[in-house]
Amino acid sequence: GQNIDQPTEMTATEGAIVQINCTYQTSGFNGLFWYQQHAGEAPTFLSYNVLDGLEEKGRFSSFLSRSKGYSYLLLKELQMKDSASYLCAVIESNYQLIWGAGTKLIIKP
Amino acid sequence: GAVVSQHPSWVICKSGTSVKIECRSLDFQATTMFWYRQFPKQSLMLMATSNEGSKATYEQGVEKDKFLINHASLTLSTLTVTSAHPEDSSFYICSARESSGREQFFGPGTRLTVL
Numbered sequence: 001g002q003n004i005d006q007p008t009e010m011t012a013t014e015g016a017i018v019q020i021n022c023t024y025q026t027s028g029f030n031g032l033f034w035y036q037q038h039a040g041e042a043p044t045f046l047s048y049n050v051l052d053g054l055e056e057k058g059r060f061s062s063f064l065s066r067s068k069g070y071s072y073l074l075l076k077e078l079q080m081k082d083s084a085s086y087l088c089a090v091i092e093s094n095y096q097l098i099w100g101a102g103t104k105l106i107i108k109p
Numbered sequence: 110g111a112v113v114s115q116h117p118s119w120v121i122c123k124s125g126t127s128v129k130i131e132c133r134s135l136d137f138q139a140t141t142m143f144w145y146r147q148f149p150k151q152s153l154m155l156m157a158t159s160n161e162g163s164k165a166t167y168e169q170g171v172e173k174d175k176f177l178i179n180h181a182s183l184t185l186s187t188l189t190v191t192s193a194h195p196e197d198s199s200f201y202i203c204s205a206r207e208s209s210g211r212e213q214f215f216g217p218g219t220r221l222t223v224l
Contacts, residue, residue: 031215044200044218045215045217045218048214050214097154
């Protein structure tokens with residue numbers, strides 16, 4: 001069946017680094033998204049990985065291992081505004097998106 | 110990796126007007142392009158699949174006469190939201206699959222707000 005797992009909640013300190021993991025089992029694979037969602041707002045696009053490896057974009061990096069069904073989102077130099085939910089989503093063979101439940105990231109001063 | 114661009118990145122329009130969103134594959138030829146829509150607080154959903162030179166295939170529940178898709182060349186697809194209404198306000202993302210069919214690349218999205 002389809003399943004995407006990510007931790008429910010994580011806490012980190014301002015200025016530190018945090019890694020949010022995502023594992024998946026889906027019907028085929030056509031890529032993986034990471035989204036950021038602030039409370040009460042729509043998710044916004046952070047990254048997209050389709051090949052193995054690390055994609056770096058400023059303070060955010062995303063990693064994918066297709067053989068392991070595993071991805072992570074790495075956030076560096078954490079800022080208070082990074083407090084949000086982070087959603088992992090996989091595109092299946094039929095191009096539909098399967099969403100994880102999201103990881104609530106709490107940043108402390 | 111390959112780059113897909115969207116234009117505009119955000120647009121605000123009045124109810125009843127039409128809005129065109131462009132999706133371009135900048136350094137590769139895309140035989141197939143996909144349009145996704147993301148409702149506020151909901152998941153992103155596939156709207157339609159378009160192949161260059163042919164009519165788009167729409168997903169169930171998507172009005173083809175309201176969301177006009179044109180894939181006129183191997184590097185450009187357009188989505189026109191006709192007679193836009195506030196409920197059409199959403200985040201629209203396109204993606205392009207290269208000719209070999211092995212990889213799919215996503216654009217940064219267009220945020221549409223209809224007043």
